[in-house]
Amino acid sequence: MKGRHLAILVAVLPLLGGACAGVSSDLNREVPAPRTLAVLPVRGTLSFSDRELVRRRLEAGLSAAQLAVVENRWVDRVLSARGWMADPAEFTMSGLDPAQVCKALGVDGIVIPEGFRTSAVNIVVFYREGLGGQVRMVNSDGKLYWSADYFAGRSGGLLVGMGQLFTAVREQFETNARVAFPLRLEDYATAVLATLPHPDATQLPPIKRPKIEKLAVTGVGPESTIPAGTRITVDVSASPSALVTIDLAPGISRLPTVEHQPGRYRGIFELPYPIDRGQLAVIARIRDRDGITGVPGGKS
């Protein structure tokens, strides 16, 4: 019996030690700090939805730290269009040149989050669970500017807290609940991003709102009712490197377009059912890669 207690203690001690480890980070001041960044998809053993949560948190945290971060959806769109990302859950940087990726995304640095995993130990009188992973920031020359490695863990239970039995039991149930992951993610992001130097906010480029310049609709005949299956083409001239979507009629909104030349967008749509000509109200909406929206442009 004594031997069993000792074995539990031996197993627990390294875990307790791990709970005290801080962020391991490295900053290379000889490499110019990237001014505009893209956060690439997260790699690791987490589920894809949890990895996306990590990625969104990093994007939000970097933006809050006064860095110019392009939207994840823009990043994914470009990576997909280049043939570098077929399945978002399987994306990897291996085999890709950071300079080429930065150029395609129009940024001067990329953030590569890797090795993300959770771990949980629960032996009734002791539990420990947490989230860990590494984040690297590479500039357009492929040089490492900053990196951080951290495991945000939380320990508890009778053995650690020496508190009331009720408290320990309650904490264990909370640990098993899904609420634990966002809490650990918050701990992780706060600790890791604190090791990154904040840039001078005055050096950030001024915000420029994207614009819809011109809109042309073709493919609609003179009939009062536009039949189902009609292909409608909408050409839009607007600010380049943005996401432009089209609303055609009530219930048919946010149709995507393709930027076939810088600032020239085209969407081709097939009507799923007949609509009255009076219902056709074409509106183009624009959102640039920084997430800034412009004034919609329309045509009836």
Add this chain to the structure above:
Amino acid sequence: MKRVGATVSLGLALALGACSSDGGTAWAAPELPMVRRQGYRIAVLPFTVSAPEDDFLIPEPGALGNVLSLGGLSNDAPPRHVAAHLLRRGIVWTLADSPFDVMALWVTDTELSHQQIDPNATSPEQIAKALGVDGVLYGDVTAWNRSYYGVESYLTAGLSLRLVDGASGRTLFEGSHTEQIAAGVTGGPTAVVSAGTEPVSGLDGGKLVTAGRKLVRHLAGQLSGREPRVMMTPEAGGGISPTLSFVSVAPDRDGMLVPGDRIRVIAIGTPGSDVRFSLGHYQTAIPMPAVAVAKDPRGDRATYVGTYVVQAGERLSPTRVEVSIEKLGLRQTRFVREPRVSISDAPK
């Protein structure tokens, strides 16, 4: 010996009144209250029936009225099937007002059928994963029987429920309950007068509904942690979250798509929802307007269709299509494994 027990039961019923319940048993895992607060999504699986064969009640569909609609069952369905169906629907309808997010029955049944899942031969973890829910609720009709004792007749309805977490396989709730309704001498103030006929009329559909409703309310209340407020109505059984029961991707051709080709996506799901499909993360949230709505006693469903026309200059490596449905801020997404779509920028 059986008669002695029955006599004792009769005596107890006389002493206690016309209607009695056994109080049942219920056990809940300590994490159940927290699970309830998180909008836990459950699928109610088809109920099994372990009630004795002897004197199994044959409900009369006409007498059940609107309270327990038979839904997709025909009037000549096996009585055991009918009993399981009635109580299952009752549980779903009653839980519609609970903190749980209950998957609509027709969606559960369609998914089980499409994916050829036998709920009795598949683990709860696998079922939960296949249905996209957090937990599965099993039910067993333990009693649905009648008995005559001279001037007295009894209707006994019993049900047991078990909620299993899909991620851990842990049982979160287990409960059973029995309701017994007596007719005849103990059936009410006027019962003595009509004692000669009561043993037969005591087993009509109205009593059956009463017993079923009490049973369901009792167990649903224990599972959800509060007194159910809703009546058991078909309208309440539609589920809370919007759901997709069928998704299909039909590109104009196999292999690489070229400019001018279409990718057509068809989905069937909850009416009145915003349904969209995405080509991986390349083109996202492409609208799928509703083209038809079908009325069905198991719950209305709508057909949604969306089309993407490939343009010159587009390229896409083989990519999965995902379809999302959203209503009142609640959202569900389904990934389509096959076919993956790929686009070549080579001319047609």
